[in-house]
Amino acid sequence: MNPAFHKEKEYTIEDIYALPDGKRAELIDGQIYSMAHPSRTHQKISGYLYHEIYDYIKQRDGKCEVYAAPFAVFLNNDDQTYLEPDLSVICDTDKLEEKGCMGAPDWVIEIVSKSSKPRDYIKKMFLYHTAGVREYWIVDPGKNMVSVYGFEADRVEQYDFGEEVPVGIFEEFSILFEL
Secondary structure: OOHHHOOOOOOOHHHHHOOOOOOOEEEEOOEEEEOOOOOHHHHHHHHHHHHHHHHHHHHOOOOOEEEEOOOEEEOOOOOOOEEOOOEEEEOOHHHEEOOEEEOOOOEEEEEOOOOOHHHHHHHHHHHHHHHOOOEEEEEEOOOOEEEEEEOOOOEEEEEEOOOEEEOOOOOOOEEEOOO
16 A cells, blocks of 8 residues: 555544543544643633633623633534633533533634644634634734634634733623733
């Protein structure tokens, strides 16, 4: 067999579940991608965003729910894609099961690291967009920047840390990035 035509092994969600305790990975189109442990800055940003989003929803008796990683998102009706976004907001609670979110969250936030940039900016953006995620944020602490992809409104905007970032899926809600 010609090695140029050799196909890599395809993995499934069962392979993700079989990983040793403490080992985190995502599965994209049958390929496993190891996930590094989050840095202190990553955790600080994630905690801040979770708190801001949770408080906004709770103060308005909203039906949406926010989850921080590790929280499983099964975008497709297959066993070849398993993601753990840093933050997921789900407004259709019928999508929620004990295993995680079955289908596209309304809003996904990824906090990038050097190793995750290609996945977050390219692979995951495509997956989230085609699956029906309404809004996708990429928070880049290395650049002190937030990229906002409003898929519903066909909008792409960038904000610097220190600016108010409007949330497209909620009216009159913005998050000030002061870390």
